[in-house]
Amino acid sequence: MVLSHSLGHPLRYKQCLAISLSSEFGIAATPVGMGGAVIRLALLRRAGISLAHGTSMLATDVALDICYFLLLLPLAIYSLMRNQKILALFQKWDNRSWIPILIGALFFILFIYLVIRYHLIWRGIKKIAAWPKLDPYRLPARFRLLKWKLIVEIRHFKEGLHILFRMRRSAVLINFCLASMQWTCRYSILPLILYAFSLINDPIPLFLLQGLLFSASLLFVLPGGGGGVEMTTAFILGLLIPKALVGVVLLLWRFFTYHLYLAGGGVAFTLVCAYLNTLFPPANGMEEDEGITFQNDGNVKVEI
Numbered sequence: 001m002v003l004s005h006s007l008g009h010p011l012r013y014k015q016c017l018a019i020s021l022s023s024e025f026g027i028a029a030t031p032v033g034m035g036g037a038v039i040r041l042a043l044l045r046r047a048g049i050s051l052a053h054g055t056s057m058l059a060t061d062v063a064l065d066i067c068y069f070l071l072l073l074p075l076a077i078y079s080l081m082r083n084q085k086i087l088a089l090f091q092k093w094d095n096r097s098w099i100p101i102l103i104g105a106l107f108f109i110l111f112i113y114l115v116i117r118y119h120l121i122w123r124g125i126k127k128i129a130a131w132p133k134l135d136p137y138r139l140p141a142r143f144r145l146l147k148w149k150l151i152v153e154i155r156h157f158k159e160g161l162h163i164l165f166r167m168r169r170s171a172v173l174i175n176f177c178l179a180s181m182q183w184t185c186r187y188s189i190l191p192l193i194l195y196a197f198s199l200i201n202d203p204i205p206l207f208l209l210q211g212l213l214f215s216a217s218l219l220f221v222l223p224g225g226g227g228g229v230e231m232t233t234a235f236i237l238g239l240l241i242p243k244a245l246v247g248v249v250l251l252l253w254r255f256f257t258y259h260l261y262l263a264g265g266g267v268a269f270t271l272v273c274a275y276l277n278t279l280f281p282p283a284n285g286m287e288e289d290e291g292i293t294f295q296n297d298g299n300v301k302v303e304i
Contacts, residue, residue, distance in 0.1 A: 003057045004049065006171035007057070009048065015280065018268065018271075019039075021272075022039050023036045023039050023040040024036065024261045025265025026040070028261045029265075037058060060172065060175070061175070067176065076205055079202050079204040183211075187207040189210075189253060190206050190253050191206050194241065197248075209233075213232060217229045230250060230254060234250055
C-alpha cells in the first residue's frame with residue numbers, strides 16, 4: 001500500500017490485503033515460490049498498475065528483505081561465537097570435512113559466472129528456436145519481440161526504482177520498518193515455541209537459522225521445500241534441544257510459518273477470484289497498455 005501510493009497508484013486497503021494474502025498463497029503452493037510473484041503482478045496489473053511499476057515494487061520489497069537479513073547477520077554471527085553449544089559442535093568437526101563443501105561452493109560460483117559471462121541461457125534459447133521443425137511457429141521473430149519488450153520493461157523498471165529510491169525515500173524507509181516488523185514477528189515464532197517448552201535459547205541464531213531455511217526452501221523445486229526444510233530443521237534442532245521434543249516443535253513451527261500461510265492464503269485467493277470484479281473493477285469500457293486491450297465483454301485484443 002505504501003509503495004503503490006508513492007508511485008501515484010492509490011490502491012485501497014482491501015485491494016492491498018487481497019494482493020498480499022494471495023501472493024503468500026502463491027509462494028507457499030508453487031515450486032520455488034514462483035506463483036507468488038505471478039499472482040502479485042497479475043493482480044497489480046488488474047488494479048491498473050503497469051507491469052514495470054509492479055516489478056519495481058516487487059524488487060523493492062525483496063531488496064528491503066535482504067537489507068534486514070544483512071543487518072541481522074553480524075548480530076547472529078556474534079551470538080554464534082558466544083554460544084557454547086554451537087562452538088562445541090564446530091570443534092567436533094574435522095577440518096577436512098570442510099574441503100568438499102568449499103569445493104562445491106567454488107564450482108557453483110564458477111558455473112553461475114560462466115552462465116552470465118557467455119550468455120549460455122540466451123544461446124540455448126536461440127539454438128532451440130533455430131530447429132527446422134519449429135519454423136512454422138516463427139520462434140526467432142517471437143524471441144526478438146520478447147527481447148525488445150524485455151528491454152522496454154527493464155527501462156520502465158529502472159524508472160520506477162528511481163522514483164522510489166530518489167524521490168520517495170520516506171516511503172522506502174517506512175516500508176523497511178514495516179518489513180523489519182514483519183520478519184521479526186515471523187522469526188520470533190521458533191524462539192517462542194521453545195520458550196513455551198521451557199527451552200531457553202538465544203533467539204538471534206534462531207533468527208539466522210530460519211532465514212537460511214526460508215531461503216533454502218525456494219531452492220527445492222517442490223512446494224514448501226518438499227520436506228527438505230523439515231529434515232534439515234529436525235537435524236539442526238536435534239543438536240540444540242532434547243530429541244524427544246524435536247517432532248512437536250517442528251510440527252508447531254511449520255504450522256505457523258507454512259501451513260497457516262497455505263490455508264489462509266488459499267481462502268483469500270479463492271475469495272479474490274470469486275469477487276475479482278468487485279475488488280478490482282475494470283476501467284470504463286476497456287484498458288489499454290502497450291498494445292494489449294482488455295474489454296468488459298471478456299475478449300482480449302492484442303495489437304503488435
